[in-house]
Amino acid sequence: MNGIPLELGLVLSAVLFVLGLIGVMVRRNLIMILMSLEVMLNATGLAFIVAGSRWGQADGQIMFLLILTLAAAEVGVGLGLALQIFHRFQTLDADSVNEMQG
Amino acid sequence: MMLFLFYITSAVAVFATVMMITRLNAVHGLLYLILSLLAAGVLFFLLGAHFAAVLEVIIYAGAIMVLFVFVIMMLNQGQKTTDQERIWLQPTIWIGPSVLAVILFAEMLIVIVSGGNAETGQIVDSKQVAIALYGPYLLAVELASMLLLAGLVGAYHLGKPMLKKTLGKRA
Numbered sequence: 389m390n391g392i393p394l395e396l397g398l399v400l401s402a403v404l405f406v407l408g409l410i411g412v413m414v415r416r417n418l419i420m421i422l423m424s425l426e427v428m429l430n431a432t433g434l435a436f437i438v439a440g441s442r443w444g445q446a447d448g449q450i451m452f453l454l455i456l457t458l459a460a461a462e463v464g465v466g467l468g469l470a471l472q473i474f475h476r477f478q479t480l481d482a483d484s485v486n487e488m489q490g
Numbered sequence: 491m492m493l494f495l496f497y498i499t500s501a502v503a504v505f506a507t508v509m510m511i512t513r514l515n516a517v518h519g520l521l522y523l524i525l526s527l528l529a530a531g532v533l534f535f536l537l538g539a540h541f542a543a544v545l546e547v548i549i550y551a552g553a554i555m556v557l558f559v560f561v562i563m564m565l566n567q568g569q570k571t572t573d574q575e576r577i578w579l580q581p582t583i584w585i586g587p588s589v590l591a592v593i594l595f596a597e598m599l600i601v602i603v604s605g606g607n608a609e610t611g612q613i614v615d616s617k618q619v620a621i622a623l624y625g626p627y628l629l630a631v632e633l634a635s636m637l638l639l640a641g642l643v644g645a646y647h648l649g650k651p652m653l654k655k656t657l658g659k660r661a
Contacts, residue, residue: 391612392496392537400500400533404507404526411511419516419562423523427507430530430550433542441537444612446622449542450630453623456549457634461641463554467561468648474565 397438404431418470418480422463429459495597496536502590503529509586516562520555521587525594527551532594535601541616 404427411424433452440448470480477484506526513519527550534543577583623631 392493396496396500397533397537400503403504404530407504407507407511415511417516419558419565420511420519423516423519423558424511426523426550426554427510427526430527430546433546434530434533437534437537437539437542440614441539441612444614446614446618449539449614449619450623450627452539452542453545453619454630454634456545457638460549460554461637461644463557464641464645465648467557468645471561471564472648480565 392438392441394438394442397441398435401431401435401438404428404434416482418473418482421482422466422470425462425466426459429455429462492536495600496533498593499529499532499536499597502593503533506587506590517559518583520558520562521584522590524551524555525587525590527555528591528594532597538613540613541619 408424408427408431411427412421415421415424433455436448436451436455438448440446440451473485474480503526506522506529510519510522510526513522527546531543531546531551534540534546
């Protein structure tokens with residue numbers, strides 16, 4: 389079968405993951421940070437799909453489904469937090485929220 | 491041939507992601523993020539995971555991105571929205587995502603014309619996924635539902651005090 393090599397798929401997944409990580413570390417806008425997190429979650433899902441396709445098992449797609457639910461819950465809570473921060477500080481700058489007494 | 495499609499789609503995904511993390515405006519970045527997710531959906535289809543490809547387009551590029559659009563639009567209210575709309579309609583903003591979308595559309599046409607045997611990976615159809623999902627992975631499904639419930643409660647709790655505050659200001 390003229391298949392896509394496993395290594396190429398995993399390399400693409402790693403590249404997308406690193407791009408998302410760079411986005412999380414470089415950007416300071418909370419919305420952009422959440423979008424970069426989506427890219428990272430999507431890259432891990434791609435890795436699972438590639439592996440599941442390589443061995444012809446359904447487990448890869450099931451792990452992708454679980455990552456999908458995780459992303460949905462994370463986006464809901466994260467955007468709620470972003471709204472709260474915007475209403476309290478009138479900005480979406482992540483560096484402005486450094487007043488937590490932890 | 492199908493490896494060629496894989497390379498083109500990978501290039502689209504990586505390019506769209508790079509453009510996404512370098513955009514200054516969140517909505518422009520959102521356009522490229524949607525293109526990145528659509529390219530990932532095409533990749534899933536090429537890998538033989540049809541069910542995951544459909545879910546990627548409907549839930550990721552559809553529902554979750556709509557959530558982002560709602561929040562961005564909620565935070566951008568005010569006088570400047572009209573000017574922003576005028577700026578957003580300039581061709582330099584939407585020509586990039588449009589070109590990427592046309593590339594993905596051309597790939598879809600190629601796949602349709604080539605008679606449905608364009609998948610390069612082993613096809614894992616939705617029946618296999620469903621049987622595994624409600625067999626050995628039943629506990630994981632329950633945990634996912636609990637996670638979604640927790641996310642729902644959390645989002646509701648985070649959204650409620652803000653709503654009260656704004657209502658109090660208006661009254």
